[in-house]
Amino acid sequence: MPPHLKHAIPKAFWIAGLAVVFLLLYAPILSAVLFSFSADRFPSLNMSGFSTKWYAQVLTDRAMLDALGNSLTVAGITALIATELGFSAAYADYRFRFFGQRAVLALALLPPTVPLVILGLAMLAFFSRIGIAGSLAAVVAAHVVIAAPFAMAVCRLRLAQLDAALEIAAQNLGARPLSALFRIVLPHSLPAILAAFLITFAVSFDEYVIAWFTGGLNQTIPVAVLTTLQGQVDPTIHVIGTMSFSVTLTLVLIALAVVLSQSGGAMSKEKTS
Amino acid sequence: MTNPHLKLDGLAKSYGRFTAVEGFSLDISEGEFIAIMGPSGCGKTTTLRMLAGLETADRGQITLAGKRIDQLPVWERETPLVWQNLALFPFMTVRENVEFGLQMRGVSRTERRRRADDWLEKLGISAYAERNVARLSGGQRQRVALARSLVLEPKVLLLDEPLSALDAHMAIKMQGELKKLQRELGITFVYVTHSHSEAFSLADRVVIMNAGRVEQIGSPQDIFLRPRSKFVAQFVGGISLLDGRITGAADGKRFLETRDGKVRLDHDCGLADGDTADLAVRADRISVTVEPGWGENEIACTLVSEEFAGAVVNLHLETASGHSLVAQLQQRDLEQLNAACGTRVFASWHPGDGVLLDSAQHPGHGTRARAA
Structure with missing residues (x-):
């Protein structure tokens, strides 16, 4: 590195600082992973041995398996709807110029900034009124509200890289609007749509507060975990935590890989032109 | 010229209180090379976009080969446009780009391949047929844009400052090729530019626009030697x-x-x-x-x-x-x-x-x- 590009603070400090940040972020999670394999009833660092018995216990626990089923169903349906809505909103913002566009955009991106307790309570009140409170449908509806903005953000990033003239150019060559959308815009957006699906799936899969308010007796995994915790401290919590974390991490990592490989590819393409 | 091939009659377009084009009338005969020229914001590109159907005229009519086209949607106009930035489809190969319009018209796979290859050959880019368009030089991309439009065998080709993205040397080379191509094909070209040299050396007739209005229409010599305003x-x-x-x-x-x-x-x-x-x-x-x-x-x-x-x-x-x-x-x-x-x-x-x-x-x- 040329001397004038050297930073005033030595590289070692940067690395040390980064290490502290990551330690604080991931140490609790890693401890949960560690204790999930402990043979002891209570978590302590001088473990008597490793065991997978808590895993066996979780995988035979009827309530937990039901919760897992609920979580997968809710997250799957939420991801489908949120991705569709998010892409549509991003496309509308990309393709058209209309009155109040910025206001609509701000409103569409707003839900994740509302405190979850308030959102959950409001959802519960509303769902009771229309008579779907306490059902999985209610959880899905609420999760779509908080997940769709993430899908929209991801799709917007991708669409911003697409020359707006291309779709019109396709029409100019004889493509009807729907053909132009399917031949030009969708192939370009596919990585973002996939990433949006995975991220919204993860958002729903992890969400506790709203699921607790609106789900009633239909517990998702986070709700089931918290309910269990209130009664006892059980090592199975570590198992569930580890499993949930793995699922979420995997989804987000795949999404990142898809998005980064595509934008990187697009950038290198532009360089050669 | 009793029956003009392409007739623009009293075209007008405003955006709010801004008049982009006002009272544009022009009769173009078959195989004529028309250049529309003027400073930026004079309405030349708006006129071209009205021809292509990308803008709807507030008033006036456009007739192509006796058929009124100004009320047709873009995809039914048969007026392909060579874009200023070319607007090639980036994730398609050269051949896929050229085949696109034929595919949209439901031309069979073998037929559209034959016709696309024919045009790639004519424009000297056959060697790049399988290449991604992002991996081409400026001149090659220009040829792909031309082939993509010409493969549709249009009655009129619209060009929006097509050479502006090329360096000066390449632009002059393409200028010569464009003129030769237009003569050979006998297709009507409507060419928008702000470059005097392009307009004067290419066009049969030049239209000079200013502030949305036509200032003068005439042969390059006519405009050069006898400016009217x-x-x-x-x-x-x-x-x-x-x-x-x-x-x-x-x-x-x-x-x-x-x-x-x-x-x-x-x-x-x-x-x-x-x-x-x-x-x-x-x-x-x-x-x-x-x-x-x-x-x-x-x-x-x-x-x-x-x-x-x-x-x-x-x-x-x-x-x-x-x-x-x-x-x-x-x-x-x-x-x-x-x-x-x-x-x-x-x-x-x-x-x-x-x-x-x-x-x-x-x-x-x-x-x-x-x-x-």
């Missing part, structure tokens, strides 16, 4: 303007009485004595001498500056009343002139080289402007 004279450039009043002499000759003296006109301009008029004289038609009495139409000036432009030199002159004139001299003539900046010189020209301009504000309202 002050705007056209200034836009074409290298023209000196003098304003004054018409006076008639006893022997039927006419003069223009300017603030810097009387100059003779070689025109039956239809103006009466006392009318105000503008006279345009091309820079290459003005002679500069140190001594007076060399010729007719002589105006005393101060030599303000010399501008070296290769084989020629532009001399910037100023008359006694502060008017600017430009004279273009060969390098050799300048050496003979031997005048330093700030000295007094005389500018003169033959009366036949002066062109009287229409004094009305917006002279060429399209309909009357068919020359050549």
